[in-house]
Amino acid sequence: MAVTPISELNERARDVFRLVVESYLLTGQPVGSRTISRLPTLSLSPASIRNVMQDLEELGLLAAPHTSAGRMPTETGLRLFVDGMMQAAEPSVEERRAIEAGLAEGGPIEEALSAATAALSGLSACAGIVMVPKREPMLRQFGFVPLNDRQALAVLVGQDGSVENRVLDLPDGVTPSMLHEAANFMSARFGGLTLREANEALRRELEAERGALDGAARDLVARGIAIWSHDADDRPVLIVRGQSHLLDDGTAADLERVRLLLEQLESKQEILGLLQGALAGNATKIFIGSENKLFSLSGSSVIAAPYRGGDGRVVGVVGVIGPTRLNYARVIPMVDFTAQTLSRLMR
Template sequence: MAQPIHELTDRARDVFRIVVDSYLSTGTPVGSRTIAQLSGLNLSPASIRGVMQDLEEAGLLAAPHVSAGRMPTESGLRLFVDGMMHAMEPSAQERAALSAQVQSAGPVEEALAATATALSGLSASAGLVLVPKREPVLRQVSFVPLSADRALAILVGADGSVENRVVDLVPGTGSAALAEAANYLTARLSGMTLGEARARILAEIGQERAELDATARVLIERGLAVWSEDGGHRPVLIVRGQARLLDEAASSDLDRVRQLLDELEGKEEIARLLESAQGGDAARIFIGSENKLFALTGSSVIAKPVRALDGRVVGVVGVIGPVRLNYARVVPMVDFTAATLARLLG
């Protein structure tokens, strides 16, 4: 159990802060002689070694090798983040860069992907955006034959997004039936979400108010079934900037980095981790083994819920990087990104 911040002496706090700042900047342990030369504490290396020994016994510092300097433990980083960190607000240029991506024209997912990429670049980490699956407002549907028994249903959203699904055909379905089904759907679904269109069209078919031949009717029912079984309730997770995890410090531990990249490919677990950050308003910081998913890879995650004006959680934004993330800089950047995305998703 790490020692509480209020129990540290002023001298211990000063030395501890210098060790943490140095480690977050370089990723390497720092020795007493270096601290004595650079800190301006007016302490001898011997005195600093004594303080560092006390901090090590308190569980805040560790020595990776017998003759090496000290570096913060995960408990030490948690103490620093919770009690000593001074946040650095994003610069005007950084805020402008993030806002430009969020406000870019085009489908929402493209704006989200661009935002994750911008956040990755500015934080030197991998950028993450998690949002619920959004039902597009529909504009047009068409069917393109693929073979005698299959067709491609193409759905165009009002925002310009395009999604495709393969639909099984009734034997003998001709181009006239495909065109009839497409025209019927487009005429009745324009301006609706898929759920709204499905309810309306199935009601018309059930009440036999739909002026369709039997083949077109079956095609529409199958098409709607395929769209509805699409897993529309699964969240959309966008990860950008994985290559930024391959920094110089990672070169000595490639197995850890490979495992981390593998875990980023398995998006379901990361989505669950981000979803756990939806409670509360502040950014959540998971340091190293504090989250089971990345316990073995020495990674940290900073995640912030995106809330609409009415308080609803409409997404989560964050970054993942090494435990030596520049928390003071990245946490406010994630906060700003969440506030900016709220205007897009709300």
């Protein structure tokens, strides 16, 4: 159904429609004409309000779930409200601090993304989602720090100054001098390359210059590259946090919808397909209910915003998934702010 332009509603219809939607988003319950008539911002009788609500229902903007019940906005009505009537509220200082807190701790980028998504989830009472950028970091330096006879700490320093550590199991007979030799070899030969390029360069080195390193050092180099390559392949491309927020006190009568939503959140490949659409845009995208096929059965909404890397290009998407009864005016700016914060982190 085409969305009725806001300009086609007269002032009385706009006022009644806005109050019905705001009340529904606040309580999750259908709204009756008597409830609206008691609000101090509207000087209309219950009968007049019923007539307006009937007109709005005929336009497809409101619906009555039961004959004797009040009205609630349809998905079409929610779209009209979000696009044409909603007054967004900027995140508070406390909300901004909560989102930024996890990003100040350093460490792998995935940990920062997970922390920001968990904070967004908690503040919005939705499930938080973030698409992790497929990174090919440029390498600068390698190191091995012996921990004991059987293990060493493999240290990788990126061209961007990032430092990551992994524990590496050592073969028998490895000495500190071998660790030093292998680290120097890796830094000299693989600095300025990506892991993919380093893997290919290592293969060529071992084929063409087997005399450059002895057997034990060659094994160390191969293990060192392998642990980082395997780690990169295993990194998640989608992080979902806060599914438990969907099971609040108000879901007791809506358990089937929540069950469907939780099942859909397990379909990470399908969620990635949905978020791919947000990658192409420059602004926040809002999918309400059946506007996206994935969450149409559970009647859920998705709010997703792209974030950018150091070169200004979009590298990922962050957002929330929750019921269509969202506080859009609060959550949309919160998702926007999280995307902006992640963009600053990626610079």
